[in-house]
Amino acid sequence: MAKKKVMVFGTFDIFHPGHKNFLKQAKSFGDFLIVVIARDETVLKVKKRKSLNNEKERLFAIKNSGLADEVALGGLKNKYAIIEKYKPEVICLGYDQKFFIDELKDKLMEMGLDGIKIRRLKSYHPEIYKSSKLIM
Numbered sequence: 813m814a815k816k817k818v819m820v821f822g823t824f825d826i827f828h829p830g831h832k833n834f835l836k837q838a839k840s841f842g843d844f845l846i847v848v849i850a851r852d853e854t855v856l857k858v859k860k861r862k863s864l865n866n867e868k869e870r871l872f873a874i875k876n877s878g879l880a881d882e883v884a885l886g887g888l889k890n891k892y893a894i895i896e897k898y899k900p901e902v903i904c905l906g907y908d909q910k911f912f913i914d915e916l917k918d919k920l921m922e923m924g925l926d927g928i929k930i931r932r933l934k935s936y937h938p939e940i941y942k943s944s945k946l947i948m
Contacts, residue, residue, distance in 0.1 A: 816842035819900035821886065821909070823850045825863040827873040833936035835879040838904035841931060846898050847880040851888055858911050892919045895928070903928055907935040 820838045824831055824847075839845045849871045855863045863870065867885055874883045887893045891912050895903070905913060909932075920926050 815844040816902070817844045817846060817898060817900040818842035818902045818904060819846045819848060819895065819898060820904045820906075821848045821850065821912070822906065823855050823859070823863055824870050824874055825855075825865055827870070827877065830936045832877065832879060834904075834906055834933055835874075835877070837933045838902075839879065841902045841904060841929075842900075844881045845879065846882045846884065846900060847874050848884055848886045848894055849874065851886050853888060854886060854891075892916075892923065895920070895925065896923050899925060900928060902931060904931045904933050907933060 818838050818841045820835065822831070822834075835845065835847065849867055850858070850863075852863060852867045855861075855867075865873070871883055871885060874880050882898075884894060903916070916930065917926070920928050
């Protein structure tokens with residue numbers, strides 16, 4: 813029987829309990845969790861600052877957590893190509909995720925993947941576990 817694939821995206825700088833909760837919530841929507849790590853170049857463009865840990869360190873932290881079945885770096889040119897590659901049944905978004913999601917439904921339709929469900933997950937103590945607060 814094929815496994816139900818769930819995909820999430822993030823920077824995951826300073827891998828904290830909020831991130832762990834996010835991955836566990838996402839995993840509850842399927843059997844196989846794919847975590848896509850934002851590239852250093854993308855983080856700089858989107859957040860207007862470098863991440864504290866580079867993409868390889870962030871990728872290793874997620875792999876090392878044991879919470880993901882597969883961890884991959886995002887694309888530099890086409891941000892949506894990785895969705896086409898893995899064809900998940902569900903894409904889970906963080907409660908505060910803003911980037912690359914405005915046109916997500918349209919892009920999925922263009923790729924013929926409009927059957928993918930999009931779920932917005934709940935926050936986990938955002939007053940404590942939010943990377944921007946932990947970086948200060």
